[in-house]
Amino acid sequence: MSFDSAFEQPDEFDVLTTGVPSVSPLQTMFAWAADHLRHTRPEGFEVRDIGRLAYESLPDDERKRAFDELLCTYWEASLADEATLAHSETLREQRQELRQLLGRFQDLAESPSPVPYALLADIARLSLPLMGSAA
Numbered sequence: 001m002s003f004d005s006a007f008e009q010p011d012e013f014d015v016l017t018t019g020v021p022s023v024s025p026l027q028t029m030f031a032w033a034a035d036h037l038r039h040t041r042p043e044g045f046e047v048r049d050i051g052r053l054a055y056e057s058l059p060d061d062e063r064k065r066a067f068d069e070l071l072c073t074y075w076e077a078s079l080a081d082e083a084t085l086a087h088s089e090t091l092r093e094q095r096q097e098l099r100q101l102l103g104r105f106q107d108l109a110e111s112p113s114p115v116p117y118a119l120l121a122d123i124a125r126l127s128l129p130l131m132g133s134a135a
């Protein structure tokens with residue numbers, strides 16, 4: 001059997017585990033540590049306590065991989081924070097622009113002048129994303 005043919009037909013294990021997320025030893029120990037601390041310290045604990053207990057409970061040969069996993073997770077969280085902050089700033093700017101347009105709309109609605117279609121279109125353009133619609 002060639003190397004390529006080994007991957008052409010998945011075996012029963014491959015079929016059963018397709019889509020099942022893998023769980024790292026650190027994730028397993030983190031879940032265990034959180035559960036353990038909930039039972040042993042009902043008065044409360046810090047997240048750091050969970051992480052330290054989980055890390056210290058790992059076998060020595062798993063700690064390097066766990067540390068690497070923590071670094072990658074921190075990096076991914078930092079990138080997600082940056083994206084969230086950028087998105088928040090965009091939403092803040094859109095809300096500010098929408099407030100100005102709504103003020104103009106209110107002024108025109110109280111006057112005999114017609115409300116321009118372009119103003120209504122701009123209000124709709126800003127309102128839909130702010131309400132959570134991608135339209």
